[in-house]
Amino acid sequence: MSDRRKITVTVNGKAYEREVETRLTLADFIRHEILLTGTHVGCEHGVCGACTILLDGKTARSCLMLAVQANGHEITTIEGIALNETELHPLQQAFQDNHGLQCGFCTPGMLTTLLEFLRDNPDPTEREVREAISGNLCRCTGYQGIVNAALDAAKRLQGQAGA
Amino acid sequence: MGAKMFGARVPRLEDPRLLTGRGSYTDDFHLPGMLEAAFVRSPHSHAKINGIDVSAALKHPGVVAVYTASDLPEYLRKQTVPFQVPNPAITQPFQQRLLEDAEVCFAGEPIALVVADTRYNAEDAATLVAVDFEVLPGAADCKAALADGAPLAHASSPDNVGAKYTVGYGDVDAAFEKAHLTHREEYWVHRGGGFAIENRAVVADYDELQDMMTIWSATQSPFLVKQNVVDMLGWESDRVRVIAPDVGGGFGPKTVYYVEEALIPVIANELRRPVKWIEDRRENFLATNMERDQYWDMEIAVDAEGKLLGVRGTMIHDTGAYMPWGIISPYISATTVPGPYELPAYKLETRVALTNKVAVTPVRGAGRPQAVFAMERLMDRAAVKLGLDRAEIRRRNLIPTEKMPYPLGLIFRDGKPMTYDSGDYPKCQAEALRIADYDGFRARQEKARAEGRSIGIGVANYVEGTGLGPFEGATVRIQPSGRICVYTGGGDSGQGHWTTLAQVCADKFGVDIKDIDVQKGDTGKIASGVGTFASRIAVNAGSSVHLASMQVREKAIRVAAHMLEAAEEDLDIENGRVVVKGTDQSVGLAQVARAVQGMPGFSLPGGVEPGLEATHYFSPSQSSYCNGTAVVEVEVDTETGHVDILKYSMAHDSGTLINPFVVDGQVQGAVAHGVGNALLEWMIYDDNANPVSANFAEYMLPSAPETPNVAVVHVESPTPINPLGVKGAGEGGTIPAAAAIVAAIEDALSPWKVSISGAPVTPDMIVGKIRPSA
Numbered sequence: 001m002s003d004r005r006k007i008t009v010t011v012n013g014k015a016y017e018r019e020v021e022t023r024l025t026l027a028d029f030i031r032h033e034i035l036l037t038g039t040h041v042g043c044e045h046g047v048c049g050a051c052t053i054l055l056d057g058k059t060a061r062s063c064l065m066l067a068v069q070a071n072g073h074e075i076t077t078i079e080g081i082a083l084n085e086t087e088l089h090p091l092q093q094a095f096q097d098n099h100g101l102q103c104g105f106c107t108p109g110m111l112t113t114l115l116e117f118l119r120d121n122p123d124p125t126e127r128e129v130r131e132a133i134s135g136n137l138c139r140c141t142g143y144q145g146i147v148n149a150a151l152d153a154a155k156r157l158q159g160q161a162g163a
Numbered sequence: 164m165g166a167k168m169f170g171a172r173v174p175r176l177e178d179p180r181l182l183t184g185r186g187s188y189t190d191d192f193h194l195p196g197m198l199e200a201a202f203v204r205s206p207h208s209h210a211k212i213n214g215i216d217v218s219a220a221l222k223h224p225g226v227v228a229v230y231t232a233s234d235l236p237e238y239l240r241k242q243t244v245p246f247q248v249p250n251p252a253i254t255q256p257f258q259q260r261l262l263e264d265a266e267v268c269f270a271g272e273p274i275a276l277v278v279a280d281t282r283y284n285a286e287d288a289a290t291l292v293a294v295d296f297e298v299l300p301g302a303a304d305c306k307a308a309l310a311d312g313a314p315l316a317h318a319s320s321p322d323n324v325g326a327k328y329t330v331g332y333g334d335v336d337a338a339f340e341k342a343h344l345t346h347r348e349e350y351w352v353h354r355g356g357g358f359a360i361e362n363r364a365v366v367a368d369y370d371e372l373q374d375m376m377t378i379w380s381a382t383q384s385p386f387l388v389k390q391n392v393v394d395m396l397g398w399e400s401d402r403v404r405v406i407a408p409d410v411g412g413g414f415g416p417k418t419v420y421y422v423e424e425a426l427i428p429v430i431a432n433e434l435r436r437p438v439k440w441i442e443d444r445r446e447n448f449l450a451t452n453m454e455r456d457q458y459w460d461m462e463i464a465v466d467a468e469g470k471l472l473g474v475r476g477t478m479i480h481d482t483g484a485y486m487p488w489g490i491i492s493p494y495i496s497a498t499t500v501p502g503p504y505e506l507p508a509y510k511l512e513t514r515v516a517l518t519n520k521v522a523v524t525p526v527r528g529a530g531r532p533q534a535v536f537a538m539e540r541l542m543d544r545a546a547v548k549l550g551l552d553r554a555e556i557r558r559r560n561l562i563p564t565e566k567m568p569y570p571l572g573l574i575f576r577d578g579k580p581m582t583y584d585s586g587d588y589p590k591c592q593a594e595a596l597r598i599a600d601y602d603g604f605r606a607r608q609e610k611a612r613a614e615g616r617s618i619g620i621g622v623a624n625y626v627e628g629t630g631l632g633p634f635e636g637a638t639v640r641i642q643p644s645g646r647i648c649v650y651t652g653g654g655d656s657g658q659g660h661w662t663t664l665a666q667v668c669a670d671k672f673g674v675d676i677k678d679i680d681v682q683k684g685d686t687g688k689i690a691s692g693v694g695t696f697a698s699r700i701a702v703n704a705g706s707s708v709h710l711a712s713m714q715v716r717e718k719a720i721r722v723a724a725h726m727l728e729a730a731e732e733d734l735d736i737e738n739g740r741v742v743v744k745g746t747d748q749s750v751g752l753a754q755v756a757r758a759v760q761g762m763p764g765f766s767l768p769g770g771v772e773p774g775l776e777a778t779h780y781f782s783p784s785q786s787s788y789c790n791g792t793a794v795v796e797v798e799v800d801t802e803t804g805h806v807d808i809l810k811y812s813m814a815h816d817s818g819t820l821i822n823p824f825v826v827d828g829q830v831q832g833a834v835a836h837g838v839g840n841a842l843l844e845w846m847i848y849d850d851n852a853n854p855v856s857a858n859f860a861e862y863m864l865p866s867a868p869e870t871p872n873v874a875v876v877h878v879e880s881p882t883p884i885n886p887l888g889v890k891g892a893g894e895g896g897t898i899p900a901a902a903a904i905v906a907a908i909e910d911a912l913s914p915w916k917v918s919i920s921g922a923p924v925t926p927d928m929i930v931g932k933i934r935p936s937a
Binding site (some may be wrong): 009021023024031032035036037038039040041042044045047048050059075078079081082088092095096097099101102103104106107108111127129130133135136137138139140141142143144145146147155157 | 175179184185187283357360362445831859860867
């Protein structure tokens with residue numbers, strides 16, 4: 001029960017070394033050990049997707065992983081997405097411009113999921129966007145603003161890539 | 164003067180923080196020395212408790228304390244949460260105790276509380292608390308609960324009737340006697356829960372230096388939490404501060420005061436350490452209030468032209484084991500039935516049934532979706548029997564706009580006669596039909612049928628009382644920096660109050676909304692408040708911001724007149740400066756604010772009171788009624804029963820719009836909730852009232868693929884009830900959704916003569932109706 005291990009996890013480019021209980025979830029590690037509280041926990045059974053982070057660039061539900069499993073890996077959370085202190089990432093900007101969030105609780109998972117999706121599918125259809133976020137629950141927006149934001153972000157990112 | 168902010172489609176000020184992970188929700192607070200709590204909850208829907216043994220739990224590593232009812236301060240041991248909304252129709256107003264040690268009445272009812280260094284240790288120890296239960300039969304289905312010999316929800320009560328009342332007007336029996344046609348039918352309407360993605364959460368911290376208890380709660384109503392804490396715990400009001408920080412969705416269930424919001428502060432006070440409790444999703448399914456079943460037995464009477472003569476019937480409402488919010492939901496149901504129609508006579512008898520389930524309190528729509536379902540189904544039935552188009556029978560009965568204001572003959576929940584203040588119902592329905600291309604539908608349907616596809620269309624109307632009183636206030640203050648700060652009492656759980664209230668304020672001073680801060684949901688920032696529910700903030704707080712801003716504006720001009728040595732009538736405010744019209748003389752609002760801070764020994768310019776600020780508590784004379792029409796086109800897969808929403812059109816009238824962007828978002832989100840109610844969301848209990856669907860695999864929320872885009876057209880009928888002309892917009896999308904979707908499914912399946920009289924309607928139910936033998 002009190003089995004503890006020392007782990008090193010790189011989050012948003014910064015290495016964190018901590019001794020943790022082996023049963024500590026990755027979500028709780030991120031939120032309560034290294035105090036990056038932008039990642040949210042909504043269901044703790046892998047359905048709502050609010051806790052989604054990027055692990056070595058791929059989406060993972062941090063509520064379904066243990067912190068020790070992230071040892072030696074690189075994680076990106078919502079705090080690590082913006083271009084810099086003052087400039088939002090085009091996906092974040094598209095969320096604001098398309099009213100893609102209301103309460104903001106599902107937003108970290110939506111952003112990480114769509115970052116991965118738009119990287120792999122730079123020119124998606126609306127249907128593909130809806131399928132891509134089908135594992136992320138939002139109770140506020142009815143998804144319309146989120147889908148519009150994703151399609152808008154795809155255009156912005158393609159514009160950048162083409163420039 | 165900058166661009167006009169009020170009414171503009173501007174992006175939200177809230178977003179950059181939330182998009183970069185810099186929000187602060189209740190679980191984000193990490194206070195030094197903070198302990199974490201876990202509850203021991205009843206695993207049975209109904210049981211007697213013969214004993215509780217906490218000795219093993221106390222020995223678990225990290226455990227600081229374990230509380231049962233008998234470990235609480237003596238005056239709280241038998242204490243129940245206050246009865247928050249009494250009504251004389253309530254015969255058995257059962258309320259929940261802080262911790263139960265005699266008879267638990269729903270699965271999830273708190274029995275003990277474990278406090279430990281970590282949540283992990285607290286949960287481990289909670290499993291070690293041994294409770295000796297004697298399981299009792301549970302009252303499950305609310306209709307069965309009212310039958311003779313049904314198991315009693317509370318062992319001590321004579322029956323399961325929690326409340327009984329009749330509402331109506333006109334001579335309904337006479338109306339039925341002269342009817343050309345009548346139709347009687349029973350409906351079952353289920354509504355699920357709010358299911359905000361953030362669960363409930365409470366952190367309490369007693370600060371000995373300041374003798375102050377601070378409570379952070381994921382609540383819609385910080386002032387109601389404070390009021391109840393003060394009433395229940397007997398603490399001094401000015402020693403309690405309640406803050407609703409960022410709240411991850413509300414949808415109704417976070418309006419009400421819960422035992423957890425009493426217990427966590429009590430324990431923090433006892434232990435003199437900060438205590439945190441974060442509800443997990445299973446607890447949310449078990450112990451957060453929801454709405455549930457209503458059974459309607461309804462009858463409609465019309466004349467040969469389809470004009471309404473009368474509606475009568477009975478309704479049974481499941482209220483669960485306790486009634487913290489009284490009969491608000493079923494009472495709203497009863498008063499919603501007439502809707503936008505000229506209905507000469509109406510009578511509904513309601514019985515509220517106690518069952519062994521978590522309490523029923525309002526969820527987005529608050530009893531209205533169920534009533535609209537019953538009424539709109541009756542309209543559809545009458546149309547079909549008369550051979551009339553379903554939109555046409557509605558058109559013939561809509562209240563003409565020249566009859567506004569329209570007294571309905573009923574009393575609303577605010578105790579005042581229901582009078583529709585404004586609205587253009589015929590235009591609203593016509594607009595919805597237009598954007599839905601209703602007239603072209605039969606051709607589309609014929610073409611689809613030729614291709615072997617089953618498509619159908621449904622229409623539903625509703626009227627909703629919004630902007631509930633008594634008040635929600637605002638303080639508007641111009642700070643010496645020149646920034647404007649607005650304070651208001653209701654919390655924000657995604658509505659975007661910072662943006663919309665800033666839009667109300669900005670034009671008074673010719674500033675950008677970025678120059679305005681809005682601080683909300685903090686009892687330390689404004690003296691009084693109510694909360695964010697019943698679609699009431701734009702109306703109440705919005706009007707207060709408007710009126711307080713006007714007062715600040717007048718004061719700024721009065722002071723500036725002295726500073727500029729000019730007459731008040733020659734002054735105006737532009738771009739954050741008071742200017743002498745037609746000259747280049749001006750003084751900034753920052754300077755004016757500094758001038759009224761006061762200087763020792765000097766009197767204030769113009770003899771004004773100090774501070775460039777004003778507070779106003781707007782109190783509406785009655786609710787303002789918004790309305791709308793939903794038109795839904797669906798395709799039904801007759802093999803699998805899957806329903807695909809092809810087109811969702813909504814005409815929505817919430818009066819004047821402050822920010823159409825935000826209102827569209829409210830409508831779209833509310834529609835999604837209604838889609839869940841129509842097709843997916845069903846909180847299922849077994850025959851003994853034990854929950855069966857207590858996670859997101861068994862209880863399904865709408866996800867992106869099954870949620871439609873909503874085409875919204877706004878009809879703006881400003882209300883005369885408040886100075887802005889605004890009405891509430893948070894719930895309208897949900898209210899007609901199930902009625903319209905079910906009508907569309909039925910229309911798609913008309914070749915099979917399928918009749919649907921309940922919601923949600925699931926694929927297996929649809930297949931069962933198409934192929935009864937399947």
